[in-house]
Amino acid sequence: MSKKTDSAEAFVTEITPRSEDFSRWYLDVVRRAELADYSPVKGCMVIRPYGYAIWELIQQALDRRFKDTGHVNAYFPLFIPESLLKKEAEHVEGFAPQVAYVTHGGGEELDEKLVVRPTSEAIIGTMYGKWIQSWRDLPILINQWANVVRWEKVTRPFLRTTEFLWQEGHTAHETEAEAEEETLKILALYKEMVETELAMPVVTGRKSESERFAGALRTYSIEALMGDCRALQAGTSHNLGQNFAKAFDITFQARDKSVQHVWGTSWGVSTRLVGAVIMTHGDDSGLVLPPRVAPYQAVIVPIPRGNWQETVLPKARELRDALARGGIRVTLDDRDAYTPGWKFAEWELRGVPLRLEIGPKDIEKSSVLVARRDTRQKLPVSLDGLVEHIRHLLDDVQRTLFDRAVKFRDDHTRRLSTYDEFKAAMEGRPGFVIAPWCGSADCEAQIKAETQATIRNMPLDAPRPSGRCIRCDRPAIAEAWFAKAYSPAPASVCECLSARRAAA
Ligand SMILES: [Zn+2]
Secondary structure, three states: OOOOOOOHHHHHOOOOOOOOOHHHHHHHHHHHOOOEEEOOOOOOEEEOHHHHHHHHHHHHHHHHHHHHOOOEEOOOOOEEEHHHHOOOHHHHHHHHHHOEEEEEEOOEEEEEEEEEOOOOHHHHHHHHHHHOOEHHHOOEEEEEEEEEEOOOOOOEOOOEOOEEEEEEEEEEEOOHHHHHHHHHHHHHHHHHHHHHHOOOOOEEEEOOHHHOOOOOOEEEEEEEEOOOOOEEEEEEEEEEEOHHHHHOOOEEEOOOOOEEEOEEEEEEEEOHHHHHHHHHHOEOOEOOOOHHHOOOOEEEEEOOOOOOOOOHHHHHHHHHHHHHHOOOOEEEOOOOOOOHHHHHHHHHHOOOOEEEEEOHHHHHOOEEEEEEOOOOOEEEEEOOOHHHHHHHHHHHHHHHHHHHHHHHHHHOEEEOOOHHHHHHHHHOOOOEEEEEEOOOHHHHHHHHHHHOOEEEEEEOOOOOOOOEOOOOOOEOOEEEEEEOEOOOOOOOHHHHHHHHHHHO
16 A cells, blocks of 8 residues: 555545446456556556465365366466467467467577467367377366466456466366266356355356357356346356367277267366456445455454553454464454554455454453454454354355345346347346347347347256247247346357357
8 A cells, every 4th residue: 555544535435436337446446456457568467466365265266176076287388389279270260360479489480380378279189189099098187277368459457368367177088978067067166166155146058059169069158247237257168079189189999999089178267257256246345355265354453542562462463363273364454554444444445354353442341343344244252262253254254245146146137028128128237138039140149239138148957948039039949048248258269269250
């Protein structure tokens, strides 16, 4: 923090109110909460320690789950020889506008240009072609934590940047059924992780044909509703079929001795999830972090009265140590150049779930005053059994944020049956609209052109619709969830290919 003031108000007014301009609010929060900063490289962000700590917690939560389901991590090169990328025609064509090349190295022009990976199917597929000979080598269940580069013209911290961090899973299987099982297993894993750790409810479902990764059999996604009622694609999982296996010659001798191509999947989520947390839970005072991904779950602010440095401060340190020993991520704000009011506003802005205030009077009463970031309730808590109490409160904050997000999503989800109603609703930003759809890509494109709404996905467990398409009145094939959305997540190869197709 660069300046000192007694006015907590002044601090907070540096953030544009969420209701006034959501987009400005988002950028203000990212900057003032010190999550990320712009860099000297256009389109690339610097993830600052506080933002990176959130990503690390997301990473750990995912990595645990990947390993629990039999996946292992590996690392493949940042550079891909251009000829490899070209092996899959649609792949190279889809990425062409976004690809960065290395043409020189060691002071010499390279014989072959190197692509800075936009995704790793080409290099991983090439290696799988070498590693897999027999059905005994299958399945291969590899995940990679990496950075990727996609040259972007319009960027926004965490949501879309030229370089971003992600994980990309790439698996190879003996049968189509196994690949489909893996694709859906990961989709369910993403949903469970995002709902449990980020307190962010998502709709899981299948993408429409036009949003499907070209060459894949099926693409699935998790979709969330942000605080401005726009939908955000938060992750994707693809059943790739045998497309990449054919392009990269990934074959194996099957149990019946025949030579077959493997069945593949790929799946990813990225640092975009940090943006999703900000936009799902944040308010006019700034960030609101779910405890499970909060770098600090609690902050202790000593109240300076009398000779507080001899009385209050030692007690505050004792509490900090006790909480830390109890497994709670806690920090003690003992800076004496700032007033408590300033500190309260700053930690609110930074979204810390619980604030513990302790002064001479609290010590007399053997208690602390705990303020919740989510409800802004303040309650005295006895120092007796404090760790246990704080744990319960953190669980309660986590649950409250999830319940609140579910309620917001449900309050902004409706079912419509006429196109007039649909168009009227989409003049504003209604959130999700569930409507029957005929399955035609032309009809989908017309809906988008006329209303800006896109099909986010079609939930797997939805009953088969008996009605007629919301727009064209032909028999419906699915219940689709429509919304105005943030441009698709840079979370998988599929968006780039659909962008190519949309442009064609
Ligand atoms: Zn239709």
